[in-house]
Amino acid sequence: MNTLLNNLDLFTTGFQNTLILFFFSAIFALILGTIVAAMRVSPVPAMRAAGTFYVNTVRNTPLTLVLFFFALGYPKLGLPEISFMTAAIVGLSLYTATYVAEAIRSGINTVPVGQAEAARAIGLPFSQSLRLIVLPQAFRAVIPPMFSVFIALLKNTTVAAGFSVAEAGAIRANLSERGEPAMAGLLWVALVFVVLVFLLSLLQRYFENKWKVAR
Numbered sequence: 001m002n003t004l005l006n007n008l009d010l011f012t013t014g015f016q017n018t019l020i021l022f023f024f025s026a027i028f029a030l031i032l033g034t035i036v037a038a039m040r041v042s043p044v045p046a047m048r049a050a051g052t053f054y055v056n057t058v059r060n061t062p063l064t065l066v067l068f069f070f071a072l073g074y075p076k077l078g079l080p081e082i083s084f085m086t087a088a089i090v091g092l093s094l095y096t097a098t099y100v101a102e103a104i105r106s107g108i109n110t111v112p113v114g115q116a117e118a119a120r121a122i123g124l125p126f127s128q129s130l131r132l133i134v135l136p137q138a139f140r141a142v143i144p145p146m147f148s149v150f151i152a153l154l155k156n157t158t159v160a161a162g163f164s165v166a167e168a169g170a171i172r173a174n175l176s177e178r179g180e181p182a183m184a185g186l187l188w189v190a191l192v193f194v195v196l197v198f199l200l201s202l203l204q205r206y207f208e209n210k211w212k213v214a215r
Contacts, residue, residue, distance in 0.1 A: 005081055015192060021088055021157040026150055030092035033100025038104050038130055051101070059098040063159055068092040088160040096153045103145045107138030140211045147204040 058066070070087035082090075088201030111134050119129030139146075 002099060014189075017085070018154075020085070020153050021092060021160060022150075024089045025096060025153060025157070029096035029100050029149075029153065032093060032097035034135070035106055036097060036101035037104035037108065039137075040101060041108055041130075055101055057099045058095060059102075061095075063091070063095050063156055066095050067159060080163055083093065084160075087159075092153065092160070094155060096149060096156070099149045099152070100146065103142045103149055104135075104138055106145070107140075107142035108134055110122070110141045111137045117154050130156035143207050143211065147200060151200055154196060155193065 036051050036054060039047040040055070042048055042051070043136060067088060070082075070091040071084060074087060107196050115137070116129055119133045124132070
């Protein structure tokens with residue numbers, strides 16, 4: 001307990017940055033993942049090819065390399081400078097969006113084909129039938145896998161500690177500099193992550209129950 005109380009500033013700053021990384025990365029990944037999923041099921045071959053290329057390329061690239069590019073490679077391109085926090089958010093968003101896209105695409109495939117055919121029969125274009133008919137049903141079907149992706153994102157935020165982002169993954173190193181026992185610090189970090197994952201699980205159950213009734 002002394003390790004936590006004596007270094008409360010480290011834990012507060014670390015998990016505050018972790019939650020910032022998670023919140024913004026989850027939002028951007030959800031938006032981008034939905035767009036990519038729509039491209040993956042688009043009737044336009046070029047859009048399907050672009051979506052497939054993005055998913056297969058980024059998903060098969062280690063997250064460390066993605067963050068490495070935005071932290072060290074991006075500044076050498078002559079583009080506007082961004083902070084390490086922003087670079088981490090961009091990298092995590094682009095990486096997680098591939099898993100979000102595949103989860104949503106699997107949900108789209110669970111929607112009966114007759115639903116889309118009926119939408120086309122009444123004159124709705126692909127974009128409107130997808131937005132009004134297919135996606136609402138797809139999101140209900142993918143709540144469990146979607147939250148699994150977000151839980152993985154929460155844990156992946158610790159990778160950003162290797163790129164000068166002062167989040168939860170960096171707490172152990174800072175404790176070592178202060179002469180605190182590293183094992184006690186790791187246990188406290190693990191405990192907080194367990195609590196955060198538990199809260200996400202409760203949120204998942206809430207949405208499952210809410211949308212199950214809506215069906």
